[in-house]
Amino acid sequence: MKHDERASSELLEVIELTRQFLEREKLRGLQHVVMGRETWGALEAAVQKAHGSVQRKDAAHALKQLSELAGGCTKCNLSETRTNVVFGEGNPCARLVFVGEAPGADEDRQGLPFVGKAGQLLTRIIEAIQLKRSDVYICNILKCRPPGNRTPASHEIECCIPYLMKQLEAINPPLICALGNVAAQTLLRVKSPMSRIRGRFHKFGGALLMPTYHPAALLRNPAYKKDVWEDVQIIQREYENC
Ligand code: SF4
Numbered sequence: 001m002k003h004d005e006r007a008s009s010e011l012l013e014v015i016e017l018t019r020q021f022l023e024r025e026k027l028r029g030l031q032h033v034v035m036g037r038e039t040w041g042a043l044e045a046a047v048q049k050a051h052g053s054v055q056r057k058d059a060a061h062a063l064k065q066l067s068e069l070a071g072g073c074t075k076c077n078l079s080e081t082r083t084n085v086v087f088g089e090g091n092p093c094a095r096l097v098f099v100g101e102a103p104g105a106d107e108d109r110q111g112l113p114f115v116g117k118a119g120q121l122l123t124r125i126i127e128a129i130q131l132k133r134s135d136v137y138i139c140n141i142l143k144c145r146p147p148g149n150r151t152p153a154s155h156e157i158e159c160c161i162p163y164l165m166k167q168l169e170a171i172n173p174p175l176i177c178a179l180g181n182v183a184a185q186t187l188l189r190v191k192s193p194m195s196r197i198r199g200r201f202h203k204f205g206g207a208l209l210m211p212t213y214h215p216a217a218l219l220r221n222p223a224y225k226k227d228v229w230e231d232v233q234i235i236q237r238e239y240e241n242c
Contacts, residue, residue, distance in 0.1 A: 012054065059092035062170035066163060070143050076159040078144035084111030088139030088167060095242055096131070096235065097173045098122065099164065100214060101182040102142035102152050113138045118215040122179070125215065125228065129236040137171055139164065141183050157186055168207075174242040176207050177235060180214030198231055201238070210235050 067087040086103035089112055106116035114122045123133055142152050142160050178184040181194055188202055201208040212231035213224040
């Protein structure tokens with residue numbers, strides 16, 4: 001156990017013991033505990049930090065286990081042609097998760113999501129809304145590359161989607177950005193084109209999901225730039241409040 005994690009779990013234990021002590025004293029007639037505003041504020045901050053650290057540890061552990069499971073996955077035919085499984089990367093407690101379609105050639109080679117030209121553009125988009133790649137989490141609907149970057153087949157999506165759902169469950173982000181038709185249509189279970197569904201949030205469980213164009217589509221068609229910029233600015237405004 002790392003130093004921070006041990007400190008967090010010890011702090012939570014102290015808090016629990018204090019709570020039990022106060023409960024007992026209350027039964028014996030204790031009515032008031034006087035605590036200065038500064039002490040109260042410091043205690044609150046310490047509790048929040050401890051909880052955050054425990055949640056982070058839990059999410060990171062769940063993601064690691066899932067990643068190991070996906071690493072040996074042979075549930076669909078893509079396992080025969082992949083070089084690496086591209087599970088995803090980023091902050092296990094991200095408030096914003098980007099979901100793309102599937103790994104391309106660069107991602108398949110490196111085992112990391114969005115590292116090719118489209119990935120570099122995604123990094124610039126993230127930085128344009130004053131975030132870093134390490135603040136967010138990035139993954140795809142499919143964890144293995146479809147040969148020749150063809151569109152994922154529906155049976156491949158069906159086989160792979162449980163990994164993404166469990167990833168999202170572990171991270172529990174308030175905001176999701178679905179990049180491209182495949183990600184948006186799969187997550188929202190609709191067939192509508194991007195032009196009809198982008199530009200506003202859709203409910204996705206307890207999260208808000210913004211569909212927008214995939215960075216690869218943006219590279220092919222720079223006219224989408226204005227729409228993507230509008231979409232990510234909506235995300236940025238919501239991010240500041242969540
Ligand atoms: S694409 Fe998904 S379901 Fe298919 S082999 Fe890869 S990890 Fe398994």
